[in-house]
Amino acid sequence: METCDQTILNAETDTVIDPSTSDHSFNEAERDALYQTIFSRRDVRGQFTSKPIPEDVLSRILTAAHYAPSVGFMQPWNFILIRGEETKQRVHNLFKKAHDEAADMFEGEKRDTYKTLKLEGIMESPLNICITCDKDRTGPVVIGRTHIKAMDLYSTVCAVQNLWLAARAEGVGVGWVSILDQKKLKQTLKLPKRVTPVAYLCLGYVSEFFDKPELQSAGWLPRLPMGDVVNFEEYDKDANDPFATNLFEAMKRDQKNIEDGRYRR
Secondary structure (H helix, E strand, C coil): CCCCCCCEEECCCCEEECHHHCCCCCCHHHHHHHHHHHHHCCECCCCECCCCCCHHHHHHHHHHHHCCCCHHHCCCEEEEEECCHHHHHHHHHHHHHHHHHHHCCCCHHHHHHHHHCCCCCCCCCCEEEEEEEECCCCCCCCCCCCCCCCHHHHHHHHHHHHHHHHHHHCCEEEEEECCCCHHHHHHHCCCCCCEEEEEEEEEEEECCCCCCCHHHHCCCCCCCCHHHCCCCCCCCCCCCCHHHHHHHHHHHHHHHHHHCCCCCC
């Protein structure tokens, strides 16, 4: 019986690699770049410049979003590019109304703080993108959505995250505007009944990326410690074996490095 040669050639070093012994990890520089992108991503509101995003840069960002994972490979997303001032203004009017309604939902100091926050960049950003989910794209029965019906929405959020990280790597800021009446947004953008608007995003180059998320810096809420959100076997259940102890020590160290602005391992 003939055997298939599974070895591959590393083009950079001209060395032969046996896939069976490779750990498939990225090299250190590639890993550092990925983690820096994740940890320096920000929700941008008021730092947009008027510099347009070149077509080749936007193509890479949108393509990265399109290559997100999706339940049953249904790829339920569409990306509506909004450049016109008139459309932006209609969406901004929706935001202003929802923003005023939201302010009344908070009390005391929270309400006062809320009113001082800049929570959108609809008019300032050169490009808005609405990412939608077509729940009927591949028919009524979808592999992986048979029992968790919201999986198509979760898949679309994966596309949002891909776009956000790709944009950050390109030096493009992204802000997610979620203070909107969803039904009125659907009407404004003329979405079919079967299509749900998942994310309304503002994109553009920025004057700066803040060191920390704005709500964290404003004292709205603190960053939760990793030890508070990692459980074992059941919800809210701890473990004290050597593996868990070592893991918590490593996460505590890593989180301190991130909060101190040190993204490298």
